[in-house]
Amino acid sequence: MAARNKARKRAFQILFEADQRGESVQSVLADWVRHSRTDDRQPPVGEFTMELVEGYAQYADRIDDLIVTYAVDWEIDRMPVVDRSIIRLGAYELIWMDETPDAVVIDEAVQLAKEFSTDESPSFVNGMLARFKDLKPNLRREQ
Secondary structure, eight states: OOHHHHHHHHHHHHHHHHHHHTOOHHHHHHHHHHHHHHOTTSOOOOHHHHHHHHHHHHHHHHHHHHHHHHOTTOOGGGSOHHHHHHHHHHHHHHHHOOSSOHHHHHHHHHHHHHHHSOSSHHHHHHHHHHHHHHHHHHHHHTO
């Protein structure tokens, strides 16, 4: 598994855990870093994982507003936690990080949905992120 793929997977797991525990992503990230430094069985939390989680945290409210606006017939609180976490992470990377091609961000998010969620989730994640990709220039300006 490529390093960035692993980093995205860990970032997703941190967002998911934070949502499940009702804690901030920064708090869960700190827990993961602390555990990786004190337990040899825990993999280290890499720079790209930290960048994704911290970047998401910076725009979390805006990202949730976008999800609420563009998720047709879905309330964010009723959305499966896995899907919500994947979309949050993908939205941050897609809209605010330019170093990864949009198609790669969307594909990686769809792969996470295939691995961790329901059979319907990959198409839902793909649709949401494709919409954000199409609106990306305007979404950045509206900040």
